[in-house]
Amino acid sequence: MKTIFRLALVAALVFSFGQAGAAQMLNGAGATFPYPVYSAWAYDYNKVTGVQLNYQSIGSGGGVKQITARTVDFGASDDPMKPEDQAKEKLLQFPAVIGGVVPVANLENVKPGQLKLDADTLCKIFLGDIKKWSDARVTKLNAGLKLPDGEITVVYRSDGSGTTAIFTNYLAETCPAWKEKVGAGKAVKFPVGIGGKGNEGVANYVKRTANSIGYVEFAYAKQNKLDYTQLKNKAGNFVEPGFASFEDAAETGDFDAKKGFYLWLTNAPGKQSWPIAGATFILLAREKTDTNKQTVKFFDWAFNNGDNKAKELVYVPLPKSLKDKVRAYWKASGIQ
DSSP states (O other), rough: OOOHHHHHHHHHHHHHHHHHHTTTTTEEEEEEHHHHHHHHHHHHHHHOOEEEEEEOOOOHHHHHHHHHHTTSSSSEEEOOHHHHHHHHHTEEEEEEEEEEEEEEEEOOOTTTHHHHOOOHHHHHHHHTTTOOOOHHHHGGGGGOOOOOSSBEEEEEEESHHHHHHHHHHHHHHHHHHHHHHHOOOOOOOOOOEEESSSHHHHHHHHHHTEEEEEEEEEEHHHTTTBBOOOEEOSSSSSESSSHHHHHHHHHHHHOOGTTTTOOOSSSSOOTTTBBEEEEEEEEEEOOOOOHHHHHHHHHHHHHHHHHHHHHHHTOOOOHHHHHHHHHHHHHHHHHH
């Protein structure tokens, strides 16, 4: 009898250890943009809790496919999933961090932040309708700034990306001609210019090509000290890309929990909002599992403890009001 009891006890301990071990590893996959901040958060979280997070940076599309197939614990995407698709695939969605897109240029004697553009001129430059920096539509916005008479070289992403999706959504939203002729998405057919692979490819082309203009992620522009432009926002103010202008966009953006936070954070209405901002999102299965609760615990910890690390890596943390919305969403969904 004692032997049977001992065997039963050992079996129970092994099962318990196995369950605990399973809970110590979370697997995610998806967008490449947030990979550095998720990795940094995971490293710090592991030191505090012992829980490991394995995140595969395979792109937004791959992350959506894997969470839809339930082969990972969570997916990640820069391309927000529409409410009807969330319902169809039985998924939950919430924003995790804010980023965005910054036009960068290479103009002689023009310093970072000096060049001013609005949605109309930016659109017409990328359509090829404005061909020179000396065009009256550009010089009118830049009184007192000596712009070159050279031909403009447009540089765009040759690979499909969330960066292009955010940028083209902004142009499609603010410029009817762009919406009609080009449209929006991770990969579109740009009417003019040359393509570079990744943020690095675009930046390299812009750096070595006089009179060029391209677009890169905010973090990349900041870390590489690229010559960014100012943009006129929806409120009619010229703003520079920075933590304050991205935070203002996130604060004033109409994130609705009832729609699973589906929102393109472009052309936000805030007075100081950067107009080409965007969130990156987490996707979870709607099933109320222990793994879902563990995933939520990780992001809740990151919301409480990860803002400084995010800023260090040049990501914009969610404002408190949006974090509170997300927490209420978790609670209403029964996963917190």
